[in-house]
Amino acid sequence: MKAFSIVARWLFTLCIIPLLIAGSIALAINSQWFYEYGFKKYGVSQTTGIASPELKQAAAGLISYFNSGKEPINVIVIKDGKPFSLFNQKEIIHLKDVKDLFWLDYRVLGLTLFYALLYAIVMLFWRRERRQLAKAALYGSGLTLLLIVLVGIGAFVNFDWLFLQFHLLSFTNNFWALDPNKDYLIMLFPGGFWFDVVVYILALVVGGAIIIGGTSWIYLKKART
Secondary structure, rough: HHHHHHHHHHHHHHHHHHHHHHHHHHHHOOOOOHHHHHHOOHHHHHHHHOOOOHHHHHHHHHHHHHOOOOOOOOOEEEEEEEEEOOOOOHHHHHHHHHHHHHHHHHHHHHHHHHHHHHHHHHHHHHOOHHHEEEEHHHHHHHHHHHHHHHHHHHHHHHHHHHHHOOOOOOOOOOOOOOOOOOOHHHHHHOOHHHHHHHHHHHHHHHHHHHHHHHHHHHOOOOHOO
């Protein structure tokens, strides 16, 4: 029983890392304001010749697609007074691959959240070992912050290399290798945008870790007095 308790505690500690990362990615996926922020920052309207209201509609269409079971994606926008399908076949295939990754993220989020809540409920209301729960949460938050520091250093030192390695590991085809002169997907989301996304996700993870770790630390400090 003691060995089971130790394993369960360490599983809880370690699951905080994927829980916070998966949750932050899910928030980023569905943050339409962030899409629009990137469009404005990188002058996407000027690059594509598509008006800002149409870009806003494209962002909404992408978010809806990522959260639906519908295939294939078909985002229609107006350019030069004429409607056209924003993405070509190569981009459509790549977006399906991206969607599969996002749904994997949702599954990781669901599983880790389920376990974390189950463990917390057991420790709070059945075993009543609040200090042990707080310690596990504090350790998990600390490990998360350590990992984020390492990832952050890597991103700031050589983001392009990390971004390339991510694509090579995540996709089994090269449909992600798009042409910025003719493929709208990469015009909408240039390299700088993805760096901003990583910074945004890291900030969300850090914020979540600080909230969990800070709350646990305060509880443990008060429990000693």
